[in-house]
Amino acid sequence: MRIKLHWRLTFIFYFVFILVLLIGYFYLIPQLRLYFEHSLKNNIKNQLFLDKHLLEKYLIDEDTFIEDADAISDRMGEELGIRVTIIGIDGVVLGDSDLSKEELKYVENHLDRLEIKKAQENGFGISKRFSRTVKKDLLYMAVPLGKDNSLGFLRFAIPLRDIELFEAKLKRIVFLALLLMLGFGLLLFFSLSSYISKPLLEMVEIAKSYAKGNFLIKPPLRLKDEIGELAKALSIMSEEIKNKIEKIEQDKTSLDAVLSSMFEGIIVTDKNGEITLMNPSLKNLFSINNSLIQGRRPIEIIRYIDVQSIVDEIIEGKQKFVSEEVKINLPEEKILKINGTAIIRDDKLEGAVLVFHDITELRRLEKIRQDFVANVSHELRTPVSSIKGYAETLLEGAMEDRKNLSEFISIIYNESNRLANLIDDLLDLSKIESGKMEMLLRPLEIINIVKKCVNILENKAREKSITVSLDIPKNLPKVLGDDKRLSQVFLNLLDNAIKYNQQGGSINISIFVKNRFLQVDISDTGIGISQKDIPRIFERFYRVDKGRSRQLGGTGLGLSIVKHIIQAHRGQVWVNSELGKGSTFSFTIPLV
Numbered sequence: 122m123r124i125k126l127h128w129r130l131t132f133i134f135y136f137v138f139i140l141v142l143l144i145g146y147f148y149l150i151p152q153l154r155l156y157f158e159h160s161l162k163n164n165i166k167n168q169l170f171l172d173k174h175l176l177e178k179y180l181i182d183e184d185t186f187i188e189d190a191d192a193i194s195d196r197m198g199e200e201l202g203i204r205v206t207i208i209g210i211d212g213v214v215l216g217d218s219d220l221s222k223e224e225l226k227y228v229e230n231h232l233d234r235l236e237i238k239k240a241q242e243n244g245f246g247i248s249k250r251f252s253r254t255v256k257k258d259l260l261y262m263a264v265p266l267g268k269d270n271s272l273g274f275l276r277f278a279i280p281l282r283d284i285e286l287f288e289a290k291l292k293r294i295v296f297l298a299l300l301l302m303l304g305f306g307l308l309l310f311f312s313l314s315s316y317i318s319k320p321l322l323e324m325v326e327i328a329k330s331y332a333k334g335n336f337l338i339k340p341p342l343r344l345k346d347e348i349g350e351l352a353k354a355l356s357i358m359s360e361e362i363k364n365k366i367e368k369i370e371q372d373k374t375s376l377d378a379v380l381s382s383m384f385e386g387i388i389v390t391d392k393n394g395e396i397t398l399m400n401p402s403l404k405n406l407f408s409i410n411n412s413l414i415q416g417r418r419p420i421e422i423i424r425y426i427d428v429q430s431i432v433d434e435i436i437e438g439k440q441k442f443v444s445e446e447v448k449i450n451l452p453e454e455k456i457l458k459i460n461g462t463a464i465i466r467d468d469k470l471e472g473a474v475l476v477f478h479d480i481t482e483l484r485r486l487e488k489i490r491q492d493f494v495a496n497v498s499h500e501l502r503t504p505v506s507s508i509k510g511y512a513e514t515l516l517e518g519a520m521e522d523r524k525n526l527s528e529f530i531s532i533i534y535n536e537s538n539r540l541a542n543l544i545d546d547l548l549d550l551s552k553i554e555s556g557k558m559e560m561l562l563r564p565l566e567i568i569n570i571v572k573k574c575v576n577i578l579e580n581k582a583r584e585k586s587i588t589v590s591l592d593i594p595k596n597l598p599k600v601l602g603d604d605k606r607l608s609q610v611f612l613n614l615l616d617n618a619i620k621y622n623q624q625g626g627s628i629n630i631s632i633f634v635k636n637r638f639l640q641v642d643i644s645d646t647g648i649g650i651s652q653k654d655i656p657r658i659f660e661r662f663y664r665v666d667k668g669r670s671r672q673l674g675g676t677g678l679g680l681s682i683v684k685h686i687i688q689a690h691r692g693q694v695w696v697n698s699e700l701g702k703g704s705t706f707s708f709t710i711p712l713v
């Protein structure tokens with residue numbers, strides 16, 4: 122059981138108080154008794170000597186001393202209230218206040234009594250003893266009488282019971298006084314300890330409220346003693362804790378903000394490998410919506426053994442830094458680079474931090490770049506080897522043959538044209554992609570561009586007996602665009618619509634306003650594109666049928682140039698197509 126401070130203090134004070142009282146009691150009583158006995162003895166002794174002198178001077182007649190002795194002792198005994206005995210020099214008891222004359226005859230000789238012997242020797246004798254004559258414990262005091270102490274002895278006897286009675290009475294009085302003091306002491310100490318413990322208890326309550334995070338209450342600073350110092354220290358401490366908590370909260374808020382805004386996913390574990398923190402990016406990455414994350418192992422939340430192994434390796438102290446690339450399906454495939462680092466404080470392992478970088482896009486771009494280089498070299502090699510082959514044949518003598526000569530030279534010419542076109546396209550693409558191609562955006566009438574491009578490709582269409590129809594309303598609003606680049610778009614799309622069309626097919630160009638844009642649809646009745654190829658045709662060098670396209674002089678760069686130009690105009694480009702029936706390429710351009 123917990124005893125309250127208030128009561129404990131009361132008990133301690135009270136215990137000490139009782140102890141002091143008891144010591145006092147047991148020391149005081151014998152002392153007082155001694156003092157009483159001593160002063161009683163002194164009084165009687167003084168009285169004894171006084172009476173001796175009075176007797177010697179006025180009352181005693183040496184001749185009648187023996188006859189008068191009994192009467193004198195009776196009278197003195199009566200007046201003093203004590204036993205008075207007068208003894209002759211030979212030890213015979215001559216008078217006694219407690220005995221009649223008759224009784225005196227039977228009293229034995231008193232010369233051997235200790236007090237008488239001492240009185241004989243020293244002029245005064247004292248002794249304590251049981252009186253057989255009066256059957257009591259008595260204190261005897263005796264002095265010699267007469268000139269040269271030759272007459273006899275005067276003896277006083279007081280019952281020791283008087284002293285005992287006094288002691289008993291004394292004890293009773295002191296005991297009552299003690300009882301009173303104990304009662305009074307209890308009240309006094311109770312209020313005293315409450316006076317001492319109250320400010321302490323107040324501070325206990327205040328400290329408790331600090332522990333609960335309430336720092337509004339301040340300890341009263343009224344005392345100037347140690348308790349006042351304690352109150353001051355408590356007050357300072359509360360301020361410091363409050364500031365520290367505010368600082369920690371600020372730090373936590375900024376850390377939370379950093380972690381939440383980070384693109385990379387983060388997991389932090391403690392030294393047991395249990396998760397202590399996970400940022401929103403990581404939750405998004407692995408589609409985790411479980412709120413019970415803390416205290417669980419990564420494998421329980423992210424079902425990838427690779428992630429768990431990285432944590433294990435660090436926690437078991439095998440590595441301080443681990444960097445690994447992990448492929449995951451979520452459900453689409455992603456490539457993650459995970460960097461795990463040990464958290465070390467004071468040379469002790471405290472946990473692990475894992476940072477997840479999504480490098481899927483990086484890897485995809487890398488692959489595109491590699492494919493691009495492979496494709497470019499391949500595309501370059503074909504015309505170059507063709508030119509080289511024909512030039513060699515000519516040098517080896519074919520030049521002599523006039524017929525071959527012009528045919529071969531026209532092949533060399535065509536191939537070098539193809540090469541030049543390819544290089545132009547590549548340069549255009551790289552310019553657009555690096556943002557170096559200048560776009561001169563100006564308000565323009567799109568109908569003029571359409572007509573100009575249709576004119577340029579008219580012959581090519583006619584060769585395949587393809588009819589081109591326009592479905593363009595009058596008074597179309599102007600668009601914001603680059604004349605040269607938009608012409609490039611139309612030429613590429615129309616060129617495709619002719620190239621991949623049937624003999625005697627048709628092309629329709631329709632333009633209309635949609636929201637704040639002009640939409641252009643170029644439909645053909647050509648071979649169409651399968652659904653699986655549609656997402657890829659805007660990629661560089663992608664051709665559905667490589668052989669056929671190359672035969673038609675294509676490199677597969679046209680549509681990716683179109684896509685980039687339209688995007689640079691803040692428009693969109695897309696295709697709807699059905700295999701064997703035809704395709705519709707659409708794009709939008711913002712109005713002025």
Ligand SMILES: Nc1ncnc2c1ncn2[C@@H]1O[C@H](COP(=O)(O)OP(=O)(O)OP(=O)(O)O)[C@@H](O)[C@H]1O
Nearest residue numbers: 617618621649658664665670675676677678679680
């Ligand atoms: N109108 C269309 N009908 C059917 N297929 C098409 C059409 N337009 C493009 N394609 C397909 O998309 C591929 C990519 O077209 P793109 O214009 O980029 O290249 P290309 O025409 O082969 O060569 P380039 O345009 O560089 O001369 C073509 O190879 C073709 O397979």
Ligand SMILES: [Mg+2]
Nearest residue numbers: 613617679680
């Ligand atoms: Mg093309």
